[in-house]
Amino acid sequence: MSRARGFAVLVTVLVSAVALSSCSSAVASMPPASIHGPTGDRFGASFPHRPSERSFVNSGTRQPQYGVGVLSAKVFTSGGSGPPTVDVSVEYLTNIVPSHRERPFLRSYLPTTHGGRIIRWHGHLAATAFVPGCDPSGNCVGTIGSLVVLDGTTLFNIFTHQMDLASAEAEIKSFRLVSRRS
Numbered sequence: 001m002s003r004a005r006g007f008a009v010l011v012t013v014l015v016s017a018v019a020l021s022s023c024s025s026a027v028a029s030m031p032p033a034s035i036h037g038p039t040g041d042r043f044g045a046s047f048p049h050r051p052s053e054r055s056f057v058n059s060g061t062r063q064p065q066y067g068v069g070v071l072s073a074k075v076f077t078s079g080g081s082g083p084p085t086v087d088v089s090v091e092y093l094t095n096i097v098p099s100h101r102e103r104p105f106l107r108s109y110l111p112t113t114h115g116g117r118i119i120r121w122h123g124h125l126a127a128t129a130f131v132p133g134c135d136p137s138g139n140c141v142g143t144i145g146s147l148v149v150l151d152g153t154t155l156f157n158i159f160t161h162q163m164d165l166a167s168a169e170a171e172i173k174s175f176r177l178v179s180r181r182s
Contacts, residue, residue, distance in 0.1 A: 030167070033174045036076050037090055041154055046174035047078035047086050060094045066105040069094040070155075083133065083142040083161045086171060091155040102150060103127075109148040109157050116146070122177065124149050130168055133161050143168040147175060 033044040036051065054075050062069040071092045079085030097105050103118050106127035110116040116129030126149040134140040142161055145168030149156040158175045162168040 030170055030174065033176070035178055036088070037178075038074060041090050041156075042178040043088065043090070043156060044174070044176045044178050045076075045086060045088055045158060046171060047076070048084040049078045051076040051078040051086070051088075062094060066101045066108070067095075067098045068101075068105065079161070083163045084167065084171070085161045087157075087159045088175070089155075089157045089159075091157065093153040093155060096153055097150065106148045106150060109155075110146050111144050111159075121147070121149055124151050124177075126150065128172065130165060145169065145172045147172045149177070151177070 030046050031048065033046045035042055035044050036053075037043045054077070056073045056075065058070045058072060060069045060071045071094055073089050073091040075087060075089045077085075077087050102125055106118065106125065107116055110127055110129040111131050112129060115131065116127050119126050119128055121128075126147060128145075128147045130143055130145050132140045133142040133144045142163045143165045145158075145160045145162065147156075147158045156175075156177070158172060160168055160171040162171055
């Protein structure tokens with residue numbers, strides 16, 4: 001009886017090791033970060049496929065609750081209808097966000113406004129959150145990760161949908177600012 005139990009423990013350990021190694025290889029197989037963005041506001045991020053780029057012009061109307069509006073944005077999108085997907089937007093604001101409104105303004109970009117964390121990210125005020133990747137019908141697949149970085153009148157917003165939390169965290173960690181305006 002103890003021999004069968006020992007065999008069962010060995011099988012359990014082997015199955016667990018294979019499962020853990022497949023999780024780490026999923027994160028390790030993430031493509032290297034590539035450089036994108038307009039001159040002066042370039043960033044690096046790992047995209048699952050070559051991203052498409054779109055530009056938007058906004059009205060610049062200030063949102064009264066934050067005291068700031070968006071003039072324009074460049075959005076870089078990669079992926080399909082399911083994980084892995086990565087979107088990065090670079091938004092140009094009408095003015096600097098008043099300091100007493102920075103935290104709620106950053107949280108307004110997160111996938112859930114009642115969660116997330118305000119952090120310092122490479123010297124910049126930022127917000128981050130990781131939540132289950134659920135659609136309105138309640139079907140959940142993977143993890144949504146978000147990082148919103150405020151740099152003066154430029155806002156960087158990276159949003160990713162990955163198969164698991166470790167991949168979403170690795171994707172967010174791949175984001176970095178490359179060049180800034182003087």
